[in-house]
Amino acid sequence: MTRLRSALRQISRVTAALTGGFALLLLSGCNKVHQVFSLSGPQSTMVTAGPVAERQWDLFMITVYVCTFIFIVVGAVLAYAQIKFRAKSEADEHAAPPAEAGHGNPFVEIGLIAGSVALLVIIAIPTVRDIWYTHDVPEDEKVGAMDVTATGYQWWFKFDYPTEMVKLPSGGEAPLSTGNELVVPAGIPVRVQLRTVDVIHSFWIPKLAGKVDMMPNRGNFLWFKADKPGYYYGQCAEYCGESHAIMKFRVIALSGADYVKWLDNQKKSARTVTAQSLADEANVPHFKFASLKDVGRNSTLSGSPDFDADPFAAWQKMQAPETGESAQLIAAGRKNFSDKTCITCHTVRGHEGIGIAGPELTHVGARSSIAAGVLENTSERLHQWIKDPAYFKPGNKMYHGGYIDVTTGQPKFTLNDAEIDTIVAYLHSLK
Amino acid sequence: MAQAIAKSDYTGAAHAPAKPTFGLFARPTTKTGLVSWLTTVDHKRIGMLYGGFAIMFFLIGGLEALMIRTQLIVPNNRFVTAQLYNELFTMHGTTMIFLAVMPLNAAFFNLLVPIQVGARDVAFPRLNSFSLWVWVVGAILLNVGWLSHFSDLFAGFGGAPDVGWFGYSPLTSKQFTPDLSTDFWVLGIQVLGLSSIVASLNFIVTIINMRAPGLTMMRLPVFTWMALVTSFLLILALPAIAIALVEVMFDRNFGTNFFEVSGGGQPILWQHLFWVFGHPEVYILILPPMGYVSEILPTFSRKPLFGYPIVVFSGVAIGFIGFGVWSHHMFTTGLGTIATAAFALATMAIAVPTGVKVFNWIGTLWGGRIVTRVPMMFALGFIWMFMMGGLSGIMHSAAPADAQQQDSYFVIAHFHYVLIGGATFALLAAIHFWFPKFFGRMVPEFWGKLSFWLIFVGFNATFFPMHFLGLNGMPRRTWTYDANMGWNEGNLFATLGAYLLGLGIFTYFAVLVWSFFKGKPAGNDPWDARTLEWSIPSPPPEHNFAAIPTVHARDAWWYEKTHKEEIAMEKAEHIKAEESHGGIHMPDQSWYPILAASGLLVGAYNMAQFRHPLSFFGRTLGFDYGNSADPLHPHHFELGHVHLAMTGLCILVSACYLWSLEGPGGYHIHLDANGNATESRGGYHH
């Protein structure tokens, strides 16, 4: 009995030491260590921005508490045993083993099993509760909830608003459609229908909700709600082929009024810039394009420091037409866009583009990213993308199929820098 | 009793017939040289071959891992292309699981099980040799695609497999991966599965039927118990993936619609079938390591294993429950609430029997005298690291939380903790522990300990930060990442850790190589251990035991050491009885297993590409492949891979038939008073 008590005392001492050491490590660590273990990136699951992600994080933390508790207790006993019962002498090392191991105390065994079960129940109850909560929009919020459809393509996302119909120039109506940037109202539950046209993708916005897969032939969905307006990063989370790693997207949550304004603009056909419509035609901007060689290890492709400082503000700024637009350049771009067969894959509602193999570009100028979140939508980056899509997205279908004929392997057309400049001007005019 | 032994009962093979009635290839009798290794049926040699190949693939898989880590060392890195990166992680996962850890376990089954049950070989020695060579065939098929990176002659292979280690359909469909690499992946895994099933059937029979007198099931060493449970898991789990692979193969080559959405197929079925295999598979990887640890801890605590029956029972329970939790890999696939909840709870339940094992290991240490030799350090490291990995597994089992963790680096951290901190640590412990037994030399303590610390520190530096990378939203299978995601430092740290880990692994194996040549000679029983393999010389003679032991207690060798006279008398009697019945009966070598396996190689290699024109070093042979535009004869073959595949099948079937006619064969070993062996052949019968 006394032996047991002294053992217990020592165990608690070791426990304390371990916990202390662990805490110290976390608190004191130098800056680098702190960064290694930091959790504040744009895709952090800890910095939650909606109830679904919050529930998921809270549940995760329950498992962390329980498991850390187990680790510390079991670890302390183990550490104690390792230290206390180490062989202390040569003789110890060759000590004759006892004949019987003892079958242990059945009460201890059963107690440990019961204890394990009890600890698991602590995890199990919120798990089951949250399975139902995260599955679908809660009953009382269903009325106001909004529906969108997200469709995965190798390697980009298409978003449709089934309740927002737009008039097609050819007559008829179709749901509003956009690509790679999902804009939703904040404070309202959003139910996303998940579809795919090819392989499995997974729809994940870490700060808003955990992922659900886009399974071929299955009608999956998820829901989330953004507490506040903001700019959130999303990512395809199921391996889907060559460019899976860079199949990203963005979610922008807007206040009610902003959202309505955005919708109104989106429903309009593509903006047409003519000399008349331009108040002051400024001098033709001279783009200085960074060559592809400059895309080095340390360049940040998807966000310049300015952009990253406040992506939401940057996005808002994109909504207004750029200063310094040139009607001539834009018109030339529009022509190139159709001459170089871009229109066969991209829709520009109201203009020539009618293709559906690539993302809608009707309002591409108002998007903050291109190529499914890989590049920031600046003139330089857009130019680089059009110049060599395969460089940024190996295997992408725009290059293979658009620029390079898949069957023959021969280039279909070439673009020189000047032509690309005009296309960039055109695309950026599409606000 | 002696009577029973005399009938060579525990070798499982019958006496040699008077003369072989049917024989095409005479059974080789040479004991040295290449032929002796190719035709060997000796479980120890087969085990060494398994082990050698597995370690080679472990290093290759590790090299692939280092390339992965190098690519991720800084953001927007272009060290490898996206395509190559995808091949690297696919082959890294596949290699580590199917070509490193599984065969290393198979190596230990081979080396230890027959000795631990007191037998002279496995129940079906030639079948054992067949499993080995079939495994080699599978390994070749999986890796043959790499050739296309080295020579344009093989460009047709389209690189190594790149569909991820669980090859989710529809990515494996002809539409998305038209090249041959996926076909080789499908057939490679299929062939490896065949090898494992055959080997497992053999071990089930060996363990159940070939136990020495007195060795009841509840006296079996825990390792042997775990080998038994693992073998059962293998024969019951592999069929699911075998059928699923057949379905993929049919989809790719015969236009079926199992996973083709356009024909009404449901790709999710692949996931279910894969994980029906895949989850038991992770226990297939970890149960044998739990066995090694259960052997090593008591030895170095100088105390029998605590709670033996419970440890055994919990191993069986883990294996059994493991069949009911597969969908925890599919929490994000939209299973619906009820199924998700059911699988989440079942998954949590596994923590209980696993915990029981951990508690009993600690119970074994408790009150012992812990000698921290190198194997013990790895075994203790195993408990610590496995516990961490297991606990992060429990975090995954909370399904809603897993929606954030699934397919992120958090999973990578979880499973490397159980696979390296668990399985690999235990394997490194086992290699170090049994090295003296099978090579007769000791590994120097200092270098062993150094490698332990390098590996331990390197491992934690690599994988501990990955938890945080995962929580910070880094998805797995990420070829490259942008600099503004907050993952730069974590990845840099992990990569440096991986280099340290690589250095540790390198040290570990370099020291083994050194010891093989220069190590201090080890006696029969350098660790003062407990089980039967330590009662025989190091390295063990071909026939294992001069006398089949009679087992009186759980730790049979500890018992023998304390009851020397009793045992000596028993043994003398057994030897006499056996000699009076013709001596020690040993199985004969045979050509047919490797011949059959080579037929399988020819068959599977050609089967994989049978819709492709036959080519030889990049040149299509002059046969018209047919006119696929002609709807009536879409596939019109001249001489093609089909014919070669059929030839392979014929070789396989004929070799098996001749094998069955070969008769049991065998020869006898006679030991004189000094233990010197002479051999005799023919129908020796007194």
Add this chain to the structure above:
Amino acid sequence: MSAPTTAPADAGHHEPSKFHYFIALAMILAVITGVEVVLVYMPLAKWFVTTALCVLSAFKFLCVIFIFMHLKWDKVFCTILFFIGLILAGGTMWALLHLFGADASKPISSIVGMLMY
């Protein structure tokens, strides 16, 4: 077994013949199969026929393994061994059918996705 021998056909004790036993069983199996086929066409409740079919084929199944395959006369361990596989296979089938029978699992295969390049 060492020297090849042909056992003299009449020597010593023999396995008692189960000839009539086997014939009787075969007849029973044939009759049950007949009943099954007829049952399908009977104007009976669907659940009843389904249950009856399952019970009857399970019965046939057990008869064959226990009598034709000698399980009845062999060591129980053989029975255990086989039933491990049987039960796991049955359980997996049961689970899969339920997983795919659930509402969450209805496929949307009618709409064939347009595949584009």
Add this chain to the structure above:
Amino acid sequence: MSSHAAAGQIDHHHDHTTATGIPNKKLLWWAFLASDCMFFGTLISTHLVYRLNPPPGNAVPTQIFNIELTSFSTFILLMSSLLMALAVNAIQRGNVKSTRVMLLGTMFFGCIFLGGQVYEFTHFVFVKKMTLSNSIFGSTFFTLTGTHGTHVAIGVLLLGMMYVRTFKPTSGNGLLRNFAHLGAVCVTMGVSFIWFVPGMIEVIYGLPLGEFLSHHAVPLAVGVAAFIAVLWFGRTSGTVEFGEQNAGDVEAIGLYWHFVDIVWIIIFTAVYLLEYL
């Protein structure tokens, strides 16, 4: 074992040379059959899963099946199991002659079953237009029943090998003769289930006999020749190295054969009969 054999008492339910008393081979087969349960469990699951969720335009099973023929096949397979059991019974009593007859009978019934399947498959493909690839039902049905058929075919091959094995002479190397014998058996069986049995079924369903004979004259002639060769090889001659001590081998194949039979019992109910409800 030999000592028992000499005394004429082989205990077919207890092998003294193993720890459990179960012969190694028997244990191996039972373990394999446990594994095979999972193989067929997976196949049947695949089939039923897609029956639960058929895509539009799937084949309609009841319009395709021919339940009389399948019932007959089922009956034949059950009877082959009987013959197999009798073969084991005979060898356990040391009766080699009767064993041979029963083995041949089992093989022949197996061939009738296979022939029925060949007929069924060709009928489904060419008349009912259901192929392996044109509907998911076709994919799962052909794969499941095809795998079962392959098992039966392998069973027939194994039985053929065992049958030929019963002629292994006590002295002399009869390898060539053995091969020729096995070849003749294989050809006979192959012709009977690929041409003869399906043809006879056609005849029953109304194909004139003469037309059938003239259509397949060559293979049928080869089959008859092979059959004569089988009879010729099967003349009794000298002593053979086969007897009661080989009961274990015959029993092992028997286990396999019966297993294939019980799988069919399940398939018959789950794949065929339930469709008619």
